[in-house]
Amino acid sequence: MYDRILVPTDGSPSAEAAARHGLVIAETFDASIHVISVTGDTERSERLADAQAQDAISKLEELIEQESDLSSQSVIEHGRPHEAILSYSSENDIDLIVMGTHGRRGLSRVLLGSVTERVIRLSNDPVLAVPPHAIGRERGGYDRILIPTDGSPGAAAAVEHGISIAERSGASVRVLYVIEGETGLPPIGDSLRDEAVEVLEAVAEEASDRDVSLTTHIQSGTPHEVINNFVSAHGIDLVTMGTHGRSGIRRHLLGSVTERTLRTSDAPVLTVRQDTE
DSSP, X not given: OOSEEEEEOOSOHHHHHHHXXXXXXXXXXXXXXXXXXXXXXXXXXXXXXXXXHHHHXXXXXXXXXXHOOOXXXXXXXXXXXXXXXXXXXXXXXXXXXXXXXXXXXXXXXXXXXXXXXXXXHHOSSOEEEEOGGGTTTTTTOOOEXXXXXXXXXXXXXXXXXXXXXXXXXXXXEEEEEEEEXXXXXXXXXXXXXXXXXXHHHHHHHHXXXXXXXXXXXXXXXXXXXXXXXXXXXXXXXXXXXXXOOTXXXXXXXXXXXXXXXXXXXXXXXXXXXXXXX
């Protein structure tokens, strides 16, 4: 599923954290690593910007060399960061982009870094977004994967990626359906409950012929809050979800549940667009 993984870096701790998570997946799939650093159009000194970019790349090259036997290649590009990242990804047949949610500028917990957000919104490739709170969580690999689903095509694409990672890494999978706006679960026989059961049974059937331990869960509440509480309660190492749910929305926007989960999750979130299966 993943042969070539791209890790953008700006030299920040968030970028290094993302690289470490990228290494976990690269080793799981025996993938090659591509490292890119982009100097923006607004940099005051081109020479200084190039030096900073090279320093950022050198840090990740050293990390990759010290902690793996994987092949890697690096490049410095110029221009708008998200455009350069997407262009490189397309031209080099990248299968997965791994990046931190917060770059050198920091930002509060409830905001996403603008470059990361734009890449997730516009990328045809899956994007693994690694928050600051995920630093160190990659140690030992991924043992517990959460797949939130609402039965939409976008969610189905994320299911395939989550199950494939679990299959290769030996992780267990929990599939979560959230019934939104309910103060408690509706009774068995209620249409909302029946729909949730149907969606989860379809996922379980998909995984039945693969060597994956899978359990299904139905909970009620505000979706991103339920997802994040589930992450904390069950020690989830990785969340995989679609960029768009049943409500659809235009390509250049993110689904609200996905966006809010990305902003607040303590675990890395792998976002998958429907056409990236």
